[in-house]
Amino acid sequence: MSLRTFLNSITGKQDSKDVAKERLRLVLVHDRASVSPEFLEKIKEDLIKVISKYMEIDEENTKVIMHRMDESAVLEANLAIKEIRRV
Amino acid sequence: MGEVIVVTSGKGGVGKTTTAANLGVGLALLGKKVALIDADIGLRNLDVVMGLENRIVYDLVDVVEGRCRSKQALIRDKRYDNLFLLPAAQTRDKSAVTPEQMKALCTELSEEFDFILVDCPAGIEQGFRNAIAGATRALIVTTPEVSAVRDADRIIGLLEAAELNSPQLIINRLRPDMVKRGDMMDIDDILEILAIGLIGVIPDDERIIISTNRGEPVIALDKDSASGQAYRNIVRRVMGESVPFIDFDENKSVFNRLKKMMGLGG
Structure with missing residues (x-):
């Protein structure tokens, strides 16, 4: 675990790139199903x-x-x- | 028999044309005979990126409609041996060409050229179908953004449906500083989502804009630039060489080491 992910886990913050990845994952499930x-x-x-x-x-x-x-x-x-x- | 490679992306503005131009020049610099085809009818731009906009006489639509032979429409780039551009028509629309016509043209050109690079328009409509019709290989350009990666995923599906298998990915405009901060998806994130092979990563580089201003692809204009080096690596990978990927971590990159050596800080 990097220092950043460790700090994020304490503060409850999420890196914007992880938000991006999660949103992409969800939207692609829908896209691929259309x-x-x-x-x-x-x-x-x-x-x-x-x-x-x-x-x-x-x-x-x-x-x-x-x-x-x-x-x-x-x-x-x-x-x-x-x-x-x-x- | 030459290889027909389409450069595509789905989303506009991610760097398809710049990529096609740089790979074309790069392959020509390595002694290959290259034809660049601008398939973006109505919105042609490969001519200006290449700096050949003043030399257009005939275009793609003139060729497929039989007003001239392909040889007459291909503009020879005098700065390089063996690099030619077939510009798109500007005053027509995408329906002026059919996939069958594109296929025939690519087959004809592949007898004389080692590589035919097709610059695909944005979108998934007829322009896209035309551009991929004659291709035997596809390169997908994306940027580390949600919208671009999503569209790349759609394109991968459409290429599969067209039986253009094993497309390879180019990640463009990567910003190592933002990746480090956790504010940009990194290479592994994108590869995990799209699940296709990687053929290159281009760092975000202002020199691309400068080279486009001058109409001379960065791979030739600014050989030591980070983007120029990244493009040269892709060229070698396109030719089948195995080239290690550049580590864009600020302190490790060749570019920064060079700058340091020359006392330019960084």
């Missing part, structure tokens, strides 16, 4: 392709969306099933 509709459409097509091996998917009623949480991102896929194939 994907284009085309990108999500591609994921949806691939998901359907894979799952179709096991069950018949109702493409009309299938949705793939991206959520942003505070510090993370979630990919949510709702696949409507028409029929389960017997494997």
Whole structure:
């Protein structure tokens, strides 16, 4: 620990570069999670392709969306099933 | 077959054009045949940074629209052997060129030149897509600021999507005094966030402004300047050499040692 970080820990102050880094980290989680509709459409097509091996998917009623949480991102896929194939 | 390198950043004003100019001159000084392409149509500036603004006859759009051959539009920089500039059009906009046309042009030039450096416009729209279309390698310029690093991150994503992989980072305008005080992100902070390879660090240096005033890149005008040395190192790394990174800590830097030796204090 450098003298500066030690002093900061006592006074409760934070270097402005650490504030910058933390803010960047958070904003990038959001930025990186903002994907284009085309990108999500591609994921949806691939998901359907894979799952179709096991069950018949109702493409009309299938949705793939991206959520942003505070510090993370979630990919949510709702696949409507028409029929389960017997494997 | 030459290498086509795009110099990009996302954010404007971080030093793309200055970097392209210095790397171009640096490569030419090492005996490489270099073409600099200004892809910033409508806001051309590489010509003034290079000091070649009075020699423009044809431009990039004239070439792609077939009004002249690329050879006629390439301005030879008489101060260096084998350095040429293809200026952007000033009175047109970015839609005047397509990515396919840029790709064809870069392919054509790569038969004759060792290096083609493309100065990319700011932004992520068509100008950016044009600039990266023919590139085989990308250098991303950023400064140690939140806004510039954020935009660099976006560019890295877009380059990946365009299958222009393994871009390398240039950190520009680093201020060692501010880093020391904890008021500027350091090299490791930025590399940790962006997670790409580093190819060079340029210290903040007023000599860049002086050299731009004169229209002569600092790498040639002011060889002993800290920025000139940093650019020379990047040039060597671009050519595949492994060059140790300069320690910009005030007392250790070569520049300051030199100043001390000459009795200039510091």
